[in-house]
Amino acid sequence: MSMTESSLISQPDVAAADVVAANQGSQRHTAMIGFVALSLLVTMSLGQIEGFQRGSLQYWLVVAPALLFPLLDLRAIVTTLLGRAKLLLWFLLLAGSWHFFKGDTRAVVPLCALVLGMTWISTDRAQINVQDLTRLYLIVVLVGLLISFLSDFNRYGIVPGFSDPIYGLWRVSFFPNIAYTGTLSLVMVLVLTRTKAGIRQHPIVFVVASYFLVFSQVRGALIALLIYAVLYRYFCKDRAIRPNRMFWIALIVAFGVPLAVFWSAGLLYALQNNGVVSALFLRGETNLSIDDILFQLYRPWLWATHLHLFLSSPAWMGWGSPEFYQSVLDATGPPLATTGSESLPTRLLASYGIAGIFFTLYLVRLLRESDRRDDRWACACFPAVFFLLMSWGSIFHPTDAMFVLLLLTVTRGSAGFVSGLTNCPEPAAGQEQTIEITPIEQSPCNPPPSSIPLQ
Numbered sequence: 001m002s003m004t005e006s007s008l009i010s011q012p013d014v015a016a017a018d019v020v021a022a023n024q025g026s027q028r029h030t031a032m033i034g035f036v037a038l039s040l041l042v043t044m045s046l047g048q049i050e051g052f053q054r055g056s057l058q059y060w061l062v063v064a065p066a067l068l069f070p071l072l073d074l075r076a077i078v079t080t081l082l083g084r085a086k087l088l089l090w091f092l093l094l095a096g097s098w099h100f101f102k103g104d105t106r107a108v109v110p111l112c113a114l115v116l117g118m119t120w121i122s123t124d125r126a127q128i129n130v131q132d133l134t135r136l137y138l139i140v141v142l143v144g145l146l147i148s149f150l151s152d153f154n155r156y157g158i159v160p161g162f163s164d165p166i167y168g169l170w171r172v173s174f175f176p177n178i179a180y181t182g183t184l185s186l187v188m189v190l191v192l193t194r195t196k197a198g199i200r201q202h203p204i205v206f207v208v209a210s211y212f213l214v215f216s217q218v219r220g221a222l223i224a225l226l227i228y229a230v231l232y233r234y235f236c237k238d239r240a241i242r243p244n245r246m247f248w249i250a251l252i253v254a255f256g257v258p259l260a261v262f263w264s265a266g267l268l269y270a271l272q273n274n275g276v277v278s279a280l281f282l283r284g285e286t287n288l289s290i291d292d293i294l295f296q297l298y299r300p301w302l303w304a305t306h307l308h309l310f311l312s313s314p315a316w317m318g319w320g321s322p323e324f325y326q327s328v329l330d331a332t333g334p335p336l337a338t339t340g341s342e343s344l345p346t347r348l349l350a351s352y353g354i355a356g357i358f359f360t361l362y363l364v365r366l367l368r369e370s371d372r373r374d375d376r377w378a379c380a381c382f383p384a385v386f387f388l389l390m391s392w393g394s395i396f397h398p399t400d401a402m403f404v405l406l407l408l409t410v411t412r413g414s415a416g417f418v419s420g421l422t423n424c425p426e427p428a429a430g431q432e433q434t435i436e437i438t439p440i441e442q443s444p445c446n447p448p449p450s451s452i453p454l455q
Helices: 016-026 030-043 057-081 086-101 105-120 130-150 178-192 196-201 203-215 219-237 243-262 265-271 275-281 290-297 299-312 322-328 344-372 376-391 401-411
Strands: 002-004 434-436 451-453
Touching: 030 057, 030 130, 030 178, 030 401, 057 086, 057 105, 086 105, 086 344, 105 344, 105 401, 130 178, 130 203, 178 196, 178 203, 178 219, 178 376, 178 401, 196 203, 203 219, 219 243, 219 376, 243 299, 243 344, 243 376, 265 275, 265 290, 290 299, 299 344, 299 376, 344 376, 344 401, 376 401
Parallel strands: 002 434
Antiparallel strands: 434 451
C-alpha cells in the first residue's frame, strides 16, 4: 500500500527514520504554532526602542507560554535531551551546577529556559505547518496595518517615504519594531523557497514578504538572505556534491562571515561611496569615518568584549548574570556586556564560560545531521541563521517567536516545516508501506518523483 506525503522530503536518499519523522507532519503541533502566534501578537505592542518590563502583563504573556507550552511535550523533551541533544544536557549540568553553587541563581534560570526551549524545538514532534504560518503572517501584517492607520504608535510607514526621518525615511515596517518585520519576512521567504511549489501555492504571501524584507532595509536579514540564496542555489545546482563537502562549505561560511565582518571596517570605509555597499551595509549613509562605521557595525566590538569577559572570568567558567558579578566586582572590573541575548554564541561564553561552547557544538552537530540526510535546504539555512545568532539580540531569547522559527530550520531542517495535513492509514498486514513524493512538492534539489519504502 502507498500513501501520498504532502510535506517536503528533499533528500535524494532518505533514511527510514527520516521518512517516519516527515510523516509525522500529518498532525498539527498546536502548542508550537500557538506559542509563535501569541509571541508575535504581543510583540506588536512594543515600540522600536522598548522592551518588556519585568513583571508586566506583556512580560508574563511571553514568559509563561515559553515555560509551560514545552511541558506538554515533556516526554519527548526528556528523550531528546538524553539522546541527540546530549550536548545541551552537558551544557546545563556543567554551567548550571557551577553558578548554582556560586549562589548565582539569576544565571541558572535563563540557562534552564534556553535548554528547555532548544530541546523542545529539537524533538521529533517539533514542526510548523506552512499553511498555518502563511495565514499567521498575513494576520500579523493586517494587525500592523491597522495599528499604522489608527494610531501613530508605529513610526514607520507602509510605503517608502512615509517613515519618521529619525528612524529612516525610506524604510517600511508593519511591526513597530522594524527588526521583527525584516526577520519574520525573512523566515517566510526561506520557507516558501524551500520547494518549487511553495511560491506557486502562496504567491501573495511571497510577494508581501519579499517587499517588506527588501524595503525594511534590515541589514542583517538582507545579508542572511544573500548567504542562503547563494548556498542553496549552489547546493542544488551541483547534484554531485558530496555530503561531507556540503557540511564543510556551510560550516566555513557560517564562521567565515562573522570573521569577515570583524575585519570589515577598513574595507567598508574604502567602499562606502558605492551605492550597493552603502545601502546593504551602511544603511545608505556615506562620508563616514572608521569610528562611525564601527559604531554602526557594533558587533565586532561586542564580540571582542565577550571574549575579554570569557578569558578574564574565574576558571574560564563565565561571569554568570550581570546582576551577580556586578555586585562582586568593583568599577575596574570587566565591562558589562552580557545582558540579553546579543550575539548569543559569544554571549554564552561570557556568561557560562567553557560550558557555553557546548551550545555551539550542538548547532554544528545538527548541521552534520542535516548534511548526512542530504537536506540541502537546512545546510543552506545554517550559515544564514548562525550569522543572525552572532548579530542580533532579543529575537533569540527562548520566549521569542523568532527563536522557534529561525532555529527550527537548524534543529529539524526540512522536516520542521510541513506543507499539508493528511491522515495516513496503516499498511495492511504483509504489505510494504511507502511514501510517494509528488511532483508538486519537489524542492529545487529533489530527484524525480519516487516511492521510498519504509523498512
